[in-house]
Amino acid sequence: MNYQPRPGIVKTTLCGMQVLIPSREASAYCGSIQRLPLIWSVAWEAFSNGMTVENFIPIYAAFTKKGTEACRENLELFCRTMVERGFMLEVPEEAEA
Amino acid sequence: MKHLIDVTFAGLTFPCALRYPETARYFPAPDPAASRVEGESVCLTEKDWQFYLDTDMEDCAHTEFSLLTAAFSDALMDHDRMILHSVALRWRDKAYLIAARSGAGKSTQARCLQELRPGEFGIICGDRPILEFRHSERSEESVPIPVAAHSVRHAAIACHSERSEESASPSCSAGNLPARSPVPKPSPLGKVSPQATDEVIVHPSPWNGKENWYGAEAAPLAGLILLERGDENRLAALSPREAAIRTYAQLIQLCSDSAKIKKAAELTTRLLNSVPIWQLTTFQVPDSTKLLLESVF
Known part of the structure; x- marks a missing residue:
């Protein structure tokens, strides 16, 4: 499964923090502002540009110094959480082909 | 057919297109001395109306007046101004904002402040004041900073600092103080945030809340109180x-x-870098208001 940001979510800087702010149209799915730590901010940008989870794993591994499987688990957890909170959408891998 | 009027906020006159001519009565006459903003009229689009009417708001002049706050705030952002949901108080020629979600008790705090210190507090705007950001060179000794966190649980008073590096009051240290100890006021002098580059002026607006509080003149902002x-x-x-x-x-x-969302985040950052900020947690009034008076005013 791959992921992409929901349309209408704005990533910006607030008091030095990276945050996700839902626009009016997106607010029906995610009403609150989400703070993004640095690596997740980088992941967000990567997924916004169409990068797959698998292709982001090496970047995450280099940043966190964790092993591949741990990175995959953490990334999947991050993405699933963001989907549950309404900030991201799942993109079936068949749609990528 | 839209009804066209001119509306002045915080020194700027905007053209405004109304769906309901009756909405015009909510706005004061435009200020001939204000600078005129040329361009498209501020108005609610059909998409705006559709979005808000889907939330069961009534389609009428009063709704239009209420919703125009957001349209004007968006327009004001292009001119380094914005509208913040808060009660704007005036105390000794400075403005203080009490901001919180609806129902948290902003008006109650404002009313208590006026009752406990009669004649000291004016109200610039009861619900949605306009903040104007003016770039300025700040001196190191121009802005007071908060020095202590104070908590009252029934009869006990504890005092501790949440900005230990910037504390200007050596008498306030972590730990419990006896009940009814005098609480040190913030020093009028102190270091400012290195990011502070703005003077924020708090202006009245026609959105004064259900109490319709207004009357005090605009003033430079000296503090923000977040209430919960x-x-x-x-x-x-x-x-x-x-x-x-x-x-x-x-x-x-x-x-x-x-x-506009990004601009709003930028202005919020500038606001929070320009003045001291306090969180007031209120369990009951007037005790929480007295805490505010002892520490801030």
Whole structure:
């Protein structure tokens, strides 16, 4: 499964923090502002540009110094959480082909 | 057919197109001395109306007046101004904002302040004042900073500092003080945030809330109080980061344009870097108001 940001979510800087702010149209799915730590901010940008989870794993591994499987688990957890909170959408891998 | 009027906010006159001519009566006459903003009229689009009427708001002049706050706040952002959901007080020629979600008790605090110190507090705007950001060179000794967090739970008073590096009051240290100890007021002098580059002026607006409080003149902002309900009365200093999301949530905007959303975040950052910020947790009045008076005013 791959992921992409929901349309209408704005990533910006607030008091030095990276945050996700839902626009009016997106607010029906995610009403609150989400703070993004640095690596997740980088992941967000990567997924916004169409990068797959698998292709982001090496970047995450280099940043966190964790092993591949741990990175995959953490990334999947991050993405699933963001989907549950309404900030991201799942993109079936068949749609990528 | 739209009804066209001119509306003046914080020194700027905007053209405004109304769906209901009766909405014009909510706005004061435009100020001939104000600078005129040329361009498209400020108005609610059909998409705006559709979005808000889907939330069961009545389609009428009063609704249009209420919703225009967001449209004007968006327009004002292009001119380094914005509208913040708060009660704007005037005390000794300075403005203080009490910001919180609806129902948290902003008006109650404002009323208590006026009752406990009759004649000291004026109200610039009861619900949605306009903040104007003016770039300025700040001196190191121009802005007071909060020095202590104070908590009252029934009869006990504890005092501790949440900005230990910047504390200007050596008498206030971590630990419990005896009940009824005098609480040190913040020093009028102190270091300012290195990011502070703005003087923020708080202006009245026609959106004064159900109490229709207004009357005091515009004043430079000296402090922001974020209010919340809790199980104790407590006052704490906040850093800009700690206050950021809650403050942003009280900024009035249409939230339909990504550039405006980003601008709103920029202005919120500038606001929080320009003045001291406190969090007031209120369990009951007037005790929480007395805490505010002892520590801030």
